[in-house]
Amino acid sequence: MKHLYLALSLLSAVLTAQADELKLADVHLCCGGCVKGAEKAVAKVGGATATVDKDAGTVIIAAASKDILQQAVASLQAAGYYGKSSDATVKVAATAGVPEGKVQKLKVEGVHLCCGKCVTAVQKAVSRVAGVKANTAEKNVATFEVTGDFNAKDVFAELNKSGLSGRVAK
Numbered sequence: 001m002k003h004l005y006l007a008l009s010l011l012s013a014v015l016t017a018q019a020d021e022l023k024l025a026d027v028h029l030c031c032g033g034c035v036k037g038a039e040k041a042v043a044k045v046g047g048a049t050a051t052v053d054k055d056a057g058t059v060i061i062a063a064a065s066k067d068i069l070q071q072a073v074a075s076l077q078a079a080g081y082y083g084k085s086s087d088a089t090v091k092v093a094a095t096a097g098v099p100e101g102k103v104q105k106l107k108v109e110g111v112h113l114c115c116g117k118c119v120t121a122v123q124k125a126v127s128r129v130a131g132v133k134a135n136t137a138e139k140n141v142a143t144f145e146v147t148g149d150f151n152a153k154d155v156f157a158e159l160n161k162s163g164l165s166g167r168v169a170k
Helices: 002-016 032-043 067-077 116-127 152-161
Strands: 020-025 048-053 058-063 102-109 132-135 141-149
Touching: 020 067, 032 048, 032 058, 032 067, 048 067, 058 067, 102 152, 116 132, 116 152, 141 152
Parallel strands: none
Antiparallel strands: 020 058, 048 058, 102 141, 132 141
8 A cells, every 4th residue: 555655746847847838949050050059049947858850940948837847948049040939838939129211231139050051141131121231240250230221120020931040130
């Protein structure tokens, strides 16, 4: 009887300690560097782990609570990645501080640019924005500039559609 009680107690503890989990889809993961960067970003948050599938473009995050999941998503975004959340209660934040209306120049930072394929993804995304004439995105740069006569919010919307995240540089 003592063993049955112990087994039931352990089972109960395991069931109540189950982690929350969410999947981010359509994340830009073109190479091993992207995969490592995503894993490293999530690992910065204590209590969160990531399973990254390069071919599917997904990052599955497991954590002990919704709060930790939210922190892990924020860390992933800060590292330059963006994806669609499978959990409506865990938000993938919109880029803050983006100027309203048209601009002629926009400095962007924080976009994950580890290889030529990342640069190509940024260039394709930015080129879809009406009025953009050029950009200076290059491999491993921290900041790049977009020029033309365009809506700044559209730049970030297109980056997000491509699975990338960034922010306005100061």
